[in-house]
Amino acid sequence: MDGIRSIRAKSGTNLGGASAHNRRIMIDALRVNGALSRADLARATGLTPQAVSNIIEELARDGLVRSQASVRKGRGQPATPYRLVPEGAFAIGLQIDRHVTRTVIVNLVGDVLVKMEAKLPPGGPAQGVVVILDLIRKAREALTAQAPEAEKRLVGLGVAMPGPFGINTLYDDPWMMTAWQNFPLMNRIAEGAGLEVALQNDAAAAATAERLLGAAHGLDHAICIYFGYGLGAGLILNGELYGGAHANAGEIGMILALVPGDGPDVEPLEHYASMAALCKLLDFDPSEPELFAMITDAILRGGPRLEQWMDSVAERLRRTVQILESIFDPQTIILCGGAPRVLIDRLVEKIEPLLPSIAERSRRYPEARLQAGLADPWSAALGAAAEPIARTFDPRFSAILKTV
Amino acid sequence: MDGIRSIRAKSGTNLGGASAHNRRIMIDALRVNGALSRADLARATGLTPQAVSNIIEELARDGLVRSQASVRKGRGQPATPYRLVPEGAFAIGLQIDRHVTRTVIVNLVGDVLVKMEAKLPPGGPAQGVVVILDLIRKAREALTAQAPEAEKRLVGLGVAMPGPFGINTLYDDPWMMTAWQNFPLMNRIAEGAGLEVALQNDAAAAATAERLLGAAHGLDHAICIYFGYGLGAGLILNGELYGGAHANAGEIGMILALVPGDGPDVEPLEHYASMAALCKLLDFDPSEPELFAMITDAILRGGPRLEQWMDSVAERLRRTVQILESIFDPQTIILCGGAPRVLIDRLVEKIEPLLPSIAERSRRYPEARLQAGLADPWSAALGAAAEPIARTFDPRFSAILKTV
DNA sequence: TTATTAAATCAATTCACTTGACTTATTAGT
DNA sequence: ACTAATAAGTCAAGTGAATTGATTTAATAA
Numbered sequence: 001m002d003g004i005r006s007i008r009a010k011s012g013t014n015l016g017g018a019s020a021h022n023r024r025i026m027i028d029a030l031r032v033n034g035a036l037s038r039a040d041l042a043r044a045t046g047l048t049p050q051a052v053s054n055i056i057e058e059l060a061r062d063g064l065v066r067s068q069a070s071v072r073k074g075r076g077q078p079a080t081p082y083r084l085v086p087e088g089a090f091a092i093g094l095q096i097d098r099h100v101t102r103t104v105i106v107n108l109v110g111d112v113l114v115k116m117e118a119k120l121p122p123g124g125p126a127q128g129v130v131v132i133l134d135l136i137r138k139a140r141e142a143l144t145a146q147a148p149e150a151e152k153r154l155v156g157l158g159v160a161m162p163g164p165f166g167i168n169t170l171y172d173d174p175w176m177m178t179a180w181q182n183f184p185l186m187n188r189i190a191e192g193a194g195l196e197v198a199l200q201n202d203a204a205a206a207a208t209a210e211r212l213l214g215a216a217h218g219l220d221h222a223i224c225i226y227f228g229y230g231l232g233a234g235l236i237l238n239g240e241l242y243g244g245a246h247a248n249a250g251e252i253g254m255i256l257a258l259v260p261g262d263g264p265d266v267e268p269l270e271h272y273a274s275m276a277a278l279c280k281l282l283d284f285d286p287s288e289p290e291l292f293a294m295i296t297d298a299i300l301r302g303g304p305r306l307e308q309w310m311d312s313v314a315e316r317l318r319r320t321v322q323i324l325e326s327i328f329d330p331q332t333i334i335l336c337g338g339a340p341r342v343l344i345d346r347l348v349e350k351i352e353p354l355l356p357s358i359a360e361r362s363r364r365y366p367e368a369r370l371q372a373g374l375a376d377p378w379s380a381a382l383g384a385a386a387e388p389i390a391r392t393f394d395p396r397f398s399a400i401l402k403t404v
Numbered sequence: 405m406d407g408i409r410s411i412r413a414k415s416g417t418n419l420g421g422a423s424a425h426n427r428r429i430m431i432d433a434l435r436v437n438g439a440l441s442r443a444d445l446a447r448a449t450g451l452t453p454q455a456v457s458n459i460i461e462e463l464a465r466d467g468l469v470r471s472q473a474s475v476r477k478g479r480g481q482p483a484t485p486y487r488l489v490p491e492g493a494f495a496i497g498l499q500i501d502r503h504v505t506r507t508v509i510v511n512l513v514g515d516v517l518v519k520m521e522a523k524l525p526p527g528g529p530a531q532g533v534v535v536i537l538d539l540i541r542k543a544r545e546a547l548t549a550q551a552p553e554a555e556k557r558l559v560g561l562g563v564a565m566p567g568p569f570g571i572n573t574l575y576d577d578p579w580m581m582t583a584w585q586n587f588p589l590m591n592r593i594a595e596g597a598g599l600e601v602a603l604q605n606d607a608a609a610a611a612t613a614e615r616l617l618g619a620a621h622g623l624d625h626a627i628c629i630y631f632g633y634g635l636g637a638g639l640i641l642n643g644e645l646y647g648g649a650h651a652n653a654g655e656i657g658m659i660l661a662l663v664p665g666d667g668p669d670v671e672p673l674e675h676y677a678s679m680a681a682l683c684k685l686l687d688f689d690p691s692e693p694e695l696f697a698m699i700t701d702a703i704l705r706g707g708p709r710l711e712q713w714m715d716s717v718a719e720r721l722r723r724t725v726q727i728l729e730s731i732f733d734p735q736t737i738i739l740c741g742g743a744p745r746v747l748i749d750r751l752v753e754k755i756e757p758l759l760p761s762i763a764e765r766s767r768r769y770p771e772a773r774l775q776a777g778l779a780d781p782w783s784a785a786l787g788a789a790a791e792p793i794a795r796t797f798d799p800r801f802s803a804i805l806k807t808v
Numbered sequence: 809t810t811a812t813t814a815a816a817t818c819a820a821t822t823c824a825c826t827t828g829a830c831t832t833a834t835t836a837g838t
Numbered sequence: 839a840c841t842a843a844t845a846a847g848t849c850a851a852g853t854g855a856a857t858t859g860a861t862t863t864a865a866t867a868a
Contacts (some may be wrong), residue, residue: 007440008622009433009448010643010799012426012455014825015419015855021804022416022855029413036411039815044413046806051416051856053816076814077864164733164762218412221649233731238801239414242641244733245625248762254730256723256759264664319660323727326658327637329568329648355660358568358652395414397642397801400425402450418856419824426824443846453847455825474833480845481833 011401022047024395026055027064030084031109031393032218035068037079056082063153064088064108084109089392090143090150092136092157092195093385095202095378096120096180097338098229099287101132102381103139108389110213113150114142115378119287125183133192156196156388158208159189160380162230163201164248198387202226203250204241205383206336206374207234211241212386214336215373221330224373225252225320227337227344228380229286231270233324240396258319259312269320273313275339281309292377296340310343314350321370322355329358336373344375415805426451428799430459431468434488435513435797436622439472441483460486467557468492468512488513493796494547494554496540496561496599497789499606499782500524500584501742502633503691505536506785507543512793514617517554518546519782523691529587537596560600560792562612563593564784566634567605568652602791606630607654608645609787610740610778611638615645616790618740619777625734628777629656629724631741631748632784633690635674637728644800662723663716673724677717679743685713696781700744714747718754725774726759733762740777748779 025045030036033044038056042049059065065082072078089108095101097120105114118135121127136157143150165181190197200208203226210216210224220239226232231253235242243249253270271277275295279286282298298306321333335348351370354360359369374382429449434440437448442460446453463469469486476482493512499505501524509518522539525531540561547554569585594601604612607630614620614628624643630636635657639646647653657674675681679699683690686702702710725737739752755774758764763773778786 007433007444007448008436009445010429012429012449012451012825013422013804014451014455015422015823015853016825018417018419018422018804019855025414025416029411032412037815040411041413044411044808045416046808047416047418048857049816050818050858051418054855070815072865074814075812075864075866077816077862079815167762167765235731237641237646245735246733246762246765248733249731251730251733251762254761255727258662260666260668260670262664266664323659324731326655327639327653327728327731329650329652329655331649358571358650358655358658361571361650397804400417400422400801400804404448404450416856419822419854420856423824441846452826454827454849457847458824474846476834478845479833479835479843481831481847483846 011404013400013402017400017402021395021400022051022055023059024393024399026052026059027084027393028395030065030082035081035083037081039079040081062088086111087147087150087153089153089155089389090147091155091385091388091392092139092193093160093205093381093383093387094132094136094157094189095160095205095381095384096128096132096185097162097380101128101135102378103135104378104381104385105139105143106382106385106389107150108393110209110386110389112378112382113146114139115381116142119289125180125185128180129183129185129188129192132189136189136193154195155392156198157189157193158205158384158387159186159197159199160202160205160384161199162228163203163232164251164254165199165201166246166248196388198391199247200241200384200387201232201248201250202228202230202338202380202383203232203234204243205234205380205387206338207236207241207383208386208390209379209383210234210334210336210373211236212390215332215334215371219331219367221328222332222334223324223328223330224334224336225317225324226380227274227335227339227347229275229338231274234383235328236330237328240394241390252320252324255320255323258316258323269316273316275337277313278309278343281305292340296342299340299342299346310346310350314347317347318351318355321351322357325357325359325369332367333370334373335370336379337375338377338380339375341375344372348372415808417804417806421804421806425799425804426455426459427463428797428803430456430463431488431797432799434469434486439485439487441485443483444485466492490515491551491554491557493557493559493793494551495559495789495792495796496543496597497564497609497785497787497791498536498540498561498593499564499609499785499788500532500536500589501566501784505532505539506782507539508782508785508789509543509547510786510789510793511554512797514613514790514793516782516786516789517550518543519785520546529584529589532584533587533589533592533596536593540593540597558599559796560602561593561597562609562788562791563590563601563603564606564609564788565603567607567636568655568658569603569605570650570652600792602795603651604645604788604791605636605652605654606632606634606742606784606787607636607638608647609638609784609791610742611640611787612645612790612794613783613787614638614738614740614777615640616793619736619738619775623735623771625732626736626738627728627732627734628738628740629721629728630784631678631739631743631751633679633742635678638787639732640734641732644798645794656724656728659724659727662720662727673720677720679741681717682713682747685709696744700746703744703746703750714750714754718751721751722755722759725755726761729761729763729773736771737774738777739774740783741779742781742784743779745779748776752776
């Protein structure tokens, strides 16, 4: 179809693109800095005070920002700070996991307003999608009960699923959800919900959440290692989530040998370091509703088998962190996950001390080389909800350009 | 100094930023597609024909593009294609290596017009900078002899040096050029040459060269593994070189254990896979002027020691490729280097077959998963020269924004 | 009390892209 | 050979968001 004219070019832009960008940086600045006056915004963004005034006025009219009491801070007319209005926008997040689906609704600042989950029937996507659409409907009803005007301000629906996408049989195993990926799920959900739908893998979603309201808040270069049922990484580069050429970037669970002593038939990292591996070790059923509590208990009880597993996982992750630092030179690396808090915290402890790398610079950031992030069964769903917010309001190159 | 106002915000933009971007995408489109009519450009970029007409007219006035004979291609008025004018801009590249410094001057389309090198005196940067400035002066004289108008059209001077930067003693070894990095070299060169100066590590420079005129031409997601005296990677993400938070991204030479069988005291990858390691193996003096010829001879002669070394390097790089594919999901990976052609080609051969990864998709690009790129002692210098061209003419997010 | 400083606005201007009508040059079809 | 259709490209007026420069407002310092 594009065989006739296969001209490769980037998109142009115009006044509208510039204007859209300026609106986004205002919202971004308020999100990162809390509350700022127009004069502050003008200085920080390089725009003229007049331009900022016009933009803020418009954003206020749209219900996205609001002034608060003016503050005297020295000579001169007192400044009127503006802040984001939490009820300015809402977004739905949906996580589709192996045995369960979860939905979350957040507002502009990332407050969670609705949380609901449902068991997925074993019949595969054709039956699953019915459950999913029903769950979304119920969540929206709950939202409307809390905030009657919210429906009008829904900016999108984000979906998080285990990756990688578009690869049918790399390893023919139950670790991947092949059937789900081949089903036209996004179309069905978009139709059913009447919203813009975007798909991310779990790790990317978790990174989106970390950036909106977690440890990566305001950072432009951060790597989030997502320790969930599988293992992945969300890459925040230049302030944006990086997806690679086919939206599968960050699949660190697929990495092979890492640890001294590994034999030639070593399996992918994910087969050692993941909740799936832990469930196998403890002989827990991953579909068990009380899984998180059971794992938390098991870790608190301790025991040699578990300690040994955590030590070996920590050793692999220590190597992984060193690789990621060498490759990305990030501000920080965040270990987060759809895993119990204790597990993430214990792993971060055990991964220290880190291996030498280029991140070992004399003048470090406020940020540590490695830190713990969100650890919650809901973190992927939360990240899915963060995606439409980020896509609508975060400054991004692609938001400036025309769509051809 | 910024303790008083520590407001974190992104820059805004205006008509000027949009306009600058549109000029850049025109040049980019012509670079990638060869020659295009205004109508083609309008369709490909999403701008109106009128806007394209104005921009092209201006670029032609500035001597950056030129029309060629019009072509009839069916019904309708024949199109007038435009192409880049090679003499529209020039840039100087400078490579500072352990024992030698090289300079290259290229034009807008990447033709090499001048190539010169000089031995670096052992006295360190204070004496080295004299040699360097003298070399640059001579190169410019040679340029003026060829193209009298070129001096006015010099857009900058790129410098390539071994990284990492800003890290004094990670490994205290002669592999790094600590003294050089602590010397205010860039200031001295900028003063001496009267040009904008930018610093990259060798691998980043090589990637810049691959993108301007090598295997990554027109690709937006490519990883260039640079096999030189050290080992590094240049990361082309979203069409731009990615430098990380501190310009040290891509230091894959620092990665530790990789290969099944490595012991716990494994050294960084670079100590196995690099020209430095090869020189050690063959007992060659790296400062030897005929080094490349000697290595080429040695490889053509073959021998068990060399084969074994290449096998082991190939095994490590195979793992590295699998890691990079898993992490970046790129369109392709390019093995290039300041190393003899035969070595690069033999390594690419030996690295095949690649390990399974997410890059193993059914519908591959035209591009292979792994391919050989530029292999030349001059490739880092060439890349250094490509940097100012890229910075001045390539579409980039930061080029749209105001400088605060 | 006055001068200084800073926030914020008003009104006019600018500039690059867009819009819509028009010209020019070629081929397809009768 | 003529006419209609198609496409490239231009002309001239219009648009919209940021800029410019003057002005107003409200605070503190001297």
